[in-house]
Amino acid sequence: MNQFFPPGAAALHHSLLTLDTHIDIPWPDGPDPFQDGTRRVDLPKMRRGGLRGGFFAAYIPQGLRTPEAEQAAFERAMQMLHAIRAMSRVDEELEVRLAATTQQIDAAWHDDALIVVPCVENGFAIGSDLSRLRQFRALGACYLTLTHNGHNALADSAVPRKDFADPPEEHGGLSALGRAAIAELNRLGMLVDVSHLSKAGMIQAATASRTPIVATHSCIRALCDHPRNLDDEQLDALRDCGGVVHVTAVPAFLKTQARPEEVTVADYADHIEYAVNRIGLAHVGISSDFDGGGGFVGWRDASESPNLTAALMRRGYDRDAIAALWGGNFLRVMRTAEEVAS
Secondary structure, rough: OOOOOOOHHHHHHHHOOOOEEEEOOOOOOOOOOOOOOOOOOOOOHHOOOOOOEEEEEEOOOOOOHHHHHHHHHHHHHHHHHHHHHOOOEEEOEEEEEEEOOOHHHHHHOOOOOOEEEEEEEOOOHHOOHHHHHHHHHHEEEEEOOOEEEOOOOOEEEEEOOOHHHOOOOOOOOOHHHHHHHHHHHHHHHOOOOOOOOOOHHHHHHHHHOOOEEEEEEEEEEEOOOOOEOOHHHHHHHHOOOOOOOEEEEOOOOOOOOOOOOOOOOHHHHHHHHHHHHHOHHHHEEEEEOOOOOEEOOOOOOOOOOOOOHHHHHHHHOHHHHHHHHHHHHHHHHHHHHHHHHH
């Protein structure tokens, strides 16, 4: 037996509802997701690796904040959401279901279907028009990442863009429009994703939102001093509002000045363990940011997902704890958002 795998690790992994909370899609052109190809996440790799569901992001790069650029960003987001929805189909070997609610996720899991959940990354996609959030939700989007690299009309980014002449801070965290967007996300049952958000904006979002906030793809700053990572104060704010940080697989966020081939599953597990010890198991989860920069030795693509379960077992985590990390905690927050919206 592979020494990396404790007895029963593979069987345990394949029995779990495993959800990766942030995956990018190649755009505008990319390999067919139903074919086992060059994508880090395609549907055959998901099935082979026991990854039952993925939150697939309509990623919008930050651009100049002009009406024309904001309209183009919105149109791109809508096209990408339609492309993500098109992944839901049944072929000879795979059943894939679109899910926009926890009930739909649970039903697909019990029917042994792979699960595709849409989301939107970067509030630049709405410009200053909050009605666009309703259109995203109508297409199944379950969360909005408020910023990406570069400030937008909603909030300050953790990584200002020098090429856009961004100051270190523009809004002091959230703008008035950003606070209104959070209120609208709460009303719609969409989660507020604070990955990429400045520290001030993230702390403000934790108190402004009526539902727990989430960091769907971030790491721990105490272990890797990167502006995209969350420090202890931010982790505490997530805990205090009932939220979840999903540790992500981007090498630069996991290990300072390391190449991808120098980052391992053990480094990833260190970030999980630090967050669990700091804020509690209920507030920690797993994500990859595959096809958006994620991937390291031992978790290069979705087919290697069992390696994470094995690593957690080796550190003493039991079935319930691993299930919580692999998606249970995120579903709890989703249910809260649905209850507040209803």
